[in-house]
Amino acid sequence: MSTLLARDDLNTRSSLPYWNPSLSVASRVDDLLGRMTIEEKAGIMFHDILAISPGGALATDVPKLNRDSAKSLIHGKAMNHFNILGSIDDARTMSQWHNEIQLLARETRLGIPITLSSDPRNHFTNNIGTGFLAGKFSQWPEPLGLAALRSSALVERFADIIRREYLAVGLRLALHPQVDIATEPRWSRIRGGFGEDAELSSELTTAYIRGLQGPGPPGPSSVSAMTKHFPGGGPQLDGEDPHFIYGREQIYPGDNWEYHLRPFRAAIQAGTAQIMPSYGMPIGTKYDEVGFAFNRQIITDLLRNELGFKGIICTDWGLVTDAVIRGQNMPARAWGVEHLTELERVQRLIEAGCDQLGGESRPELVVKLVRDGILPESRIDVSVRRLLTDKFIQGLFENPFVDVEAASTIVGCPEFSDAGQDAQRRSFTLLKNTNDLLPLTLGLKQKVYIEGISPEPVWARGLIVVEALTEADFALLRLRAPAKPRPGGFEAHFRSGSIEFDDEEKSRHSSIFRSVPLTIADIYLDRPSVIPEISDAANALLVNYGASDEAFLDVVFGVSQPEGKLPFDLPSSEEAVRSSRSDMPYDTRNPIFRFGDGLQYRPRSTNDSIYVSPTEKESL
Numbered sequence: 001m002s003t004l005l006a007r008d009d010l011n012t013r014s015s016l017p018y019w020n021p022s023l024s025v026a027s028r029v030d031d032l033l034g035r036m037t038i039e040e041k042a043g044i045m046f047h048d049i050l051a052i053s054p055g056g057a058l059a060t061d062v063p064k065l066n067r068d069s070a071k072s073l074i075h076g077k078a079m080n081h082f083n084i085l086g087s088i089d090d091a092r093t094m095s096q097w098h099n100e101i102q103l104l105a106r107e108t109r110l111g112i113p114i115t116l117s118s119d120p121r122n123h124f125t126n127n128i129g130t131g132f133l134a135g136k137f138s139q140w141p142e143p144l145g146l147a148a149l150r151s152s153a154l155v156e157r158f159a160d161i162i163r164r165e166y167l168a169v170g171l172r173l174a175l176h177p178q179v180d181i182a183t184e185p186r187w188s189r190i191r192g193g194f195g196e197d198a199e200l201s202s203e204l205t206t207a208y209i210r211g212l213q214g215p216g217p218p219g220p221s222s223v224s225a226m227t228k229h230f231p232g233g234g235p236q237l238d239g240e241d242p243h244f245i246y247g248r249e250q251i252y253p254g255d256n257w258e259y260h261l262r263p264f265r266a267a268i269q270a271g272t273a274q275i276m277p278s279y280g281m282p283i284g285t286k287y288d289e290v291g292f293a294f295n296r297q298i299i300t301d302l303l304r305n306e307l308g309f310k311g312i313i314c315t316d317w318g319l320v321t322d323a324v325i326r327g328q329n330m331p332a333r334a335w336g337v338e339h340l341t342e343l344e345r346v347q348r349l350i351e352a353g354c355d356q357l358g359g360e361s362r363p364e365l366v367v368k369l370v371r372d373g374i375l376p377e378s379r380i381d382v383s384v385r386r387l388l389t390d391k392f393i394q395g396l397f398e399n400p401f402v403d404v405e406a407a408s409t410i411v412g413c414p415e416f417s418d419a420g421q422d423a424q425r426r427s428f429t430l431l432k433n434t435n436d437l438l439p440l441t442l443g444l445k446q447k448v449y450i451e452g453i454s455p456e457p458v459w460a461r462g463l464i465v466v467e468a469l470t471e472a473d474f475a476l477l478r479l480r481a482p483a484k485p486r487p488g489g490f491e492a493h494f495r496s497g498s499i500e501f502d503d504e505e506k507s508r509h510s511s512i513f514r515s516v517p518l519t520i521a522d523i524y525l526d527r528p529s530v531i532p533e534i535s536d537a538a539n540a541l542l543v544n545y546g547a548s549d550e551a552f553l554d555v556v557f558g559v560s561q562p563e564g565k566l567p568f569d570l571p572s573s574e575e576a577v578r579s580s581r582s583d584m585p586y587d588t589r590n591p592i593f594r595f596g597d598g599l600q601y602r603p604r605s606t607n608d609s610i611y612v613s614p615t616e617k618e619s620l
Helices: 007-014 025-035 038-044 067-076 091-106 143-149 152-169 198-213 257-270 296-306 342-352 363-371 377-393 404-410 414-427 455-460 503-515 532-537 549-556 574-579 614-619
Strands: 046-051 081-085 115-118 171-174 224-230 249-251 274-277 281-283 323-325 328-330 429-433 447-451 474-480 518-524 540-544
Touching: 025 377, 038 046, 038 363, 038 377, 046 067, 067 091, 091 152, 091 404, 143 152, 143 198, 143 414, 152 171, 152 198, 152 404, 152 414, 198 224, 198 257, 224 257, 257 274, 274 296, 296 342, 342 363, 342 377, 363 377, 414 549, 447 455, 455 549, 474 503, 474 549, 503 532, 518 532, 540 549
Parallel strands: 046 081, 081 115, 115 171, 171 224, 224 274, 249 281, 447 474, 474 518, 518 540
Antiparallel strands: 323 328, 429 540
């Protein structure tokens, strides 16, 4: 079927009812749905990836796409939902690219506009697997850092800034928030959520969705939120990730299923436009042991009927076809139904209640299911109606294009950038501060040993960076939470396995602590870590959740106050983690720090002693 529209038919099409903004959304959807072929209906049910290169052209990497192949998806397969992979440093170029994609859509038979989606782009440390740089978008701490600040007002402001930056470049769907509860400390995707406490996560989820979609009903200035991963990822067997077959099993030894549902109840109450099911498959519960998206008990009985969700359900990426991702062969995540054919997998997903298939470009399978009488077209219409409604509510038919000139003044503007930098500084969590060492007072010719820090901002503060430990007056160590390296281009991005530093690294740390008079350690926590040795030996201990070197130095030298509170417990040992129940919060024995721990600097009076380095004493 050709969906191309002759240019001389454009004016005729614009007179059709579905183009008339004075009609109700329901009327316009009814009109358009009645004009769609089964091929066009099938096309809207798929949400695949488009990659863009730094120059603004369609990229030629994963997946291999160029303008001709983009046309084959938009024109040939009638697809009009795409997840953007890649980044352009220039917001103006990115907005131009968006407008070119919309022009391709305008040339199709029905002119259905494109909905572009994105994984998170506004964090200093990008989320796992997103595969792009943040570009010019404002840079904030990871969601864990927002949780550390315990402020729903800040989260709403953060999401509102995302909304304004996304709108500027044409992104209308956020593949976030991630609201999974961090009850299994080893899980690799903890940094994408709000931590271990369901009540706090629910509160911040509500604020996040309100910021993205607006405080009122969704409309032309909204960015739709896709809340994930239902019914709550995280309680994975041994903390492994369900992107991979060895991590597919999701277990509930504490029978704590309801705890993980709480943020989704809040999201539904807040009006989230979409929900994404988890890859995982439940083990040892009353539910069928198949991946959640394939599970009608989960999607229809629980999410639709019990929780009352009315919006769009889009699967996570790659449940139907095998693929090569970053040079690594990846089987489809059809956990529990691996034996089914691609056609049967699509059938099962739709019968379970899913509306859209993420990471796939196989609308011909839906067409075959209908034409062979396996699925009624009326079932397809249910999902297509939801997907079209979202486009009409957002005003995409009236104006799918963005203001190219305005984009560069909005994305990463000083107001947004400053807000993100301020959140980075404030989110630092101070866990130890022996003798009120911090904040340090800058002195003359102080010598510092550094790790994990670029020397430029250290030099800018007048400090002398030394390589020999014995020459240093103090040390600044920025460490990353430990993980076990994994092979493969894609798998290597998942920081899994042990959350304890190995013996060699512990010994190296110990030599620093012994050799330098004072040591300030800062650990980037993308998940909880076992760090009793560092906690004991460091003179001061900070943790962060995605923050620049400049933000770290501002906190160390008192330009900013660390305000963060831990969003999860820090376990005392690996054994304590292995003995805990993966679905239960606060379940490891004798954690060295607990949820909510966090110190602040004590105001200093003129009588307080100030640290004077050996170098300064020599100069006095």
